[in-house]
Amino acid sequence: MSSIFSDPFFRRGSTLLTGESIDLDPAGNPIAGGEVVGQVKAFQDAEPAGDGKRHSNRLVYCVAARYKGATVQDGSTVAGEVYAFDVAAPLTEFTSKATSANVDAGLAYGVLDEYLTGALRTNDIVWLVVKGPTSVKQTATAINAGVAVKVSSTAGSVASTGSTKAIGQQIEGGNTAAAVGKTRVNLHSDMI
Numbered sequence: 361m362s363s364i365f366s367d368p369f370f371r372r373g374s375t376l377l378t379g380e381s382i383d384l385d386p387a388g389n390p391i392a393g394g395e396v397v398g399q400v401k402a403f404q405d406a407e408p409a410g411d412g413k414r415h416s417n418r419l420v421y422c423v424a425a426r427y428k429g430a431t432v433q434d435g436s437t438v439a440g441e442v443y444a445f446d447v448a449a450p451l452t453e454f455t456s457k458a459t460s461a462n463v464d465a466g467l468a469y470g471v472l473d474e475y476l477t478g479a480l481r482t483n484d485i486v487w488l489v490v491k492g493p494t495s496v497k498q499t500a501t502a503i504n505a506g507v508a509v510k511v512s513s514t515a516g517s518v519a520s521t522g523s524t525k526a527i528g529q530q531i532e533g534g535n536t537a538a539a540v541g542k543t544r545v546n547l548h549s550d551m552i
Contacts (some may be wrong), residue, residue: 369396369424373408373475374463375435376485378426384476387413387429390426390483397485398452399424402552405493407408408475415493415544416531421552422487427453427480435476439544440497441516443488444469451551457516464523467552470498493531495542503530503543518545 370376376393394501404420406414421521427433428446444458445468458469465537472480474495480486496509497517505510508526512519518527532544 361407368403369399370485371408372403372473372487373423373477375476375478375480377481377485378478382481384440388451393424393485396424397426400490402492402506403445410448418493418546420493421491421549422473422489423552424485425449425451425470425488426453426483426485428453428482430482432482433469433480435480436476438480438496438516439476440474441472442469442496442511443472443516451490459515460511460513460525463511463527464511465517469527471545471547472550489547490551491547493546494510496545497541498543505530505532505534509543509545 368454376396400421400423402419403470405418405420406412407415412552415455420525442501443454444462446453446455449478450468463469473487499512499514499519501519503520507520507530509518509528510521510525511527511532528545530543530546
């Protein structure tokens with residue numbers, strides 16, 4: 361087995377500190393996970409739970425990043441949303457959902473692990489997909505199969521595009537406006 365798959369620290373679908381207390385040092389900085397934050401790992405394009413259904417033979421590249429938002433998020437609600445990495449901590453910390461303005465400004469972005477369940481707590485560490493296939497939330501407009509997508513002006517989602525700001529391409533069957541939610545996209549990225 362290639363070292364790119366070895367020791368992924370934690371599986372997709374959970375956070376590093378699931379079920380554990382998040383301890384802070386006297387300066388208010390999180391203690392656990394400092395050696396994990398910023399690590400890039402490649403995963404097979406397969407579901408981490410159940411029978412491990414494989415979606416494709418492509419690799420999914422993820423960055424372990426610390427959530428710095430003040431609000432505890434429900435993982436099943438925010439999974440698949442696009443987040444901008446913090447300017448002061450690129451590829452290591454994120455706070456808020458990305459918009460097209462963030463991408464236009466050159467900020468790095470990632471899609472929150474599509475399989476995430478449970479609570480996403482402040483200072484916990486989670487996988488953000490930065491390259492390869494993933495399911496991502498979309499705006500209320502249908503995206504046809506094979507169409508290029510961009511980060512939308514609606515925070516955390518993607519929309520179809522014909523511009524040069526494309527971040528990926530829709531890779532599974534098209535959907536209708538009535539059936540929007542998540543769409544399967546192959547992210548093209550030069551962040552890693």
